[in-house]
Amino acid sequence: AQKITQTQPGMFVQEKEAVTLDCTYDTSDQSYGLFWYKQPSSGEMIFLIYQGSYDEQNATEGRYSLNFQKARKSANLVISASQLGDSAMYFCAMILRNSGNTPLVFGKGTRLSVIA
Amino acid sequence: EAQVTQNPRYLITVTGKKLTVTCSQNMNHEYMSWYRQDPGLGLRQIYYSMNVEVTDKGDVPEGYKVSRKEKRNFPLILESPSPNQTSLYFCASSLGRGAEAFFGQGTRLTVV
Numbered sequence: 653a654q655k656i657t658q659t660q661p662g663m664f665v666q667e668k669e670a671v672t673l674d675c676t677y678d679t680s681d682q683s684y685g686l687f688w689y690k691q692p693s694s695g696e697m698i699f700l701i702y703q704g705s706y707d708e709q710n711a712t713e714g715r716y717s718l719n720f721q722k723a724r725k726s727a728n729l730v731i732s733a734s735q736l737g738d739s740a741m742y743f744c745a746m747i748l749r750n751s752g753n754t755p756l757v758f759g760k761g762t763r764l765s766v767i768a
Numbered sequence: 769e770a771q772v773t774q775n776p777r778y779l780i781t782v783t784g785k786k787l788t789v790t791c792s793q794n795m796n797h798e799y800m801s802w803y804r805q806d807p808g809l810g811l812r813q814i815y816y817s818m819n820v821e822v823t824d825k826g827d828v829p830e831g832y833k834v835s836r837k838e839k840r841n842f843p844l845i846l847e848s849p850s851p852n853q854t855s856l857y858f859c860a861s862s863l864g865r866g867a868e869a870f871f872g873q874g875t876r877l878t879v880v
């Protein structure tokens with residue numbers, strides 16, 4: 653079964669600085685997808701970025717980029733130029749593409765606090 | 769607007785009183801699922817559905833039921849809620865298993 657590990661329960665970052673949120677995953681499958689979601693204090697889950705296991709380039713979406721290192725099984729989220737509105741919980745998640753009915757598996761999350 | 773709609777957003781109920789949390793999506797997605805989110809445990813899948821009339825258990829299905837009679841709706845049923853089912857619940861839908869999941873707004877359930 654696949655597993656996602658987020659080792660940073662909480663992070664602080666100064667406004668306008670970049671921050672990296674760590675995510676490592678464990679699977680023996682070769683075909684999978686990696687996601688990052690943001691959960692603000694209002695509770696909703698907001699999709700940020702996606703990386704497929706066969707994608708050769710790191711995914712980017714505006715200020716978000718995913719530092720995908722397949723050999724190390726890591727998929728760290730990089731937020732550039734942090735804003736106060738980035739303060740939230742961030743979840744890394746993975747899904748297997750070819751292994752039957754597998755769920756989207758989430759890490760336990762990292763709480764990011766952006767300081768003015 | 770593409771969205772997943774859950775109702776109610778907040779619910780307080782008593783132990784043993786049956787309840788249903790509704791979930792509806794307007795994106796014609798085949799894959800839908802329910803998660804619960806608990807502090808320190810992250811999100812865990814309760815049930816999922818690959819298509820109409822096709823449902824299966826996730827990681828924590830005990831105490832829950834689901835049905836998928838129509839593509840757009842995927843209600844979560846608690847036949848006899850207990851306090852350990854107090855949680856934040858999310859419904860999600862996606863085009864397929866490996867695609868981006870769209871989440872509902874969440875339902876905060878308290879069972880007393």
